[in-house]
Amino acid sequence: MKDEEKRRGFPTGDLARVAVFAALIAVLGLPGSLNVFGNTVPITLQTLGVMLAGAILGTWRAALAVVVLLILVAAGLPLLAGGRGGLAVFAGPSAGFLIGWIPGAAVTGWLVERAGRNPGIVRLTVACLVGGVGVVYLFGIPVQAAVTGVSVGSAALLSTAFLPGDLIKAVLASIVTRGTQRAYPDAVPAVHQERLRTGGGR
Known part of the structure; x- marks a missing residue:
């Protein structure tokens, strides 16, 4: 069965993890918007789930988890x-x-994969900020400007109001990820990739 899964390229364990993180991102949307910096800066927790997916699942599994969610x-x-x-x-x-x-999830995962078998909090935080914030804003701000009819600069300026919340989420995601990786070494994307290459993946 394991050999057959490897030939298909979709191990059952990977598909299960993808489904779990798609569900996690959905669950993090249940509280709705939170006004943690006053009434003018609402944030949601779903981008926290996107960062966690990238940092724990790695590139392609994280991207697939988000794709599954968006299809639903x-x-x-x-x-x-x-x-x-x-x-x-x-x-x-x-x-x-x-x-x-x-x-955003894919870039976060790609950066964490290159952080090796023992990524630290700082590297995890940087990965979450680059992928889960920078890349997401890179796609989001131009579309927001086009839909609302404002300039890209104005949309970018408005989006800076969300940066404090995003920074908190990036730090929180890195702490949760590091704790998970210490408890479960397979949660380190680089370790998972090594085991797949050597035929030890599950």
Whole structure:
């Protein structure tokens, strides 16, 4: 069975992890928007799930977890913060940020994979900031500007209000990831890749 899974390229364990993290990102949307810096800066926890997926799953599994979630959202399931779902969310101001979750998770995973078998908090935090914040904003801000009719510069300036919350989420994601990796070495993407290459993956 393991040989057959390896030939297909989709080990059962990997598919299970993808499903778990797609569900985790959805669950983190249940609280809706949180106004933690006053009434003008609402944040959601789902980008925390995107960062965690990248840091724990690695490149392709993290991206696939986000793709699974967004397909379910497009099918109409209310899995985004505030109970949003359906194709309409991909035509709104936040559409670019949602699509940006896919490369954001992948880049986070790619950076963590290159951090080796024992990535530290700082490297994990940097990976989460680059992928889970920088890449997501790179996709989200231009789309937000186009949909709302403002300049890219104005949209970028407005988005800076969310940076404190995103920084907190990146640090929290790195702490959770590091604790998970210490308890379960397979949660280190570099270790998982090595085991797959040597035929020890599950």
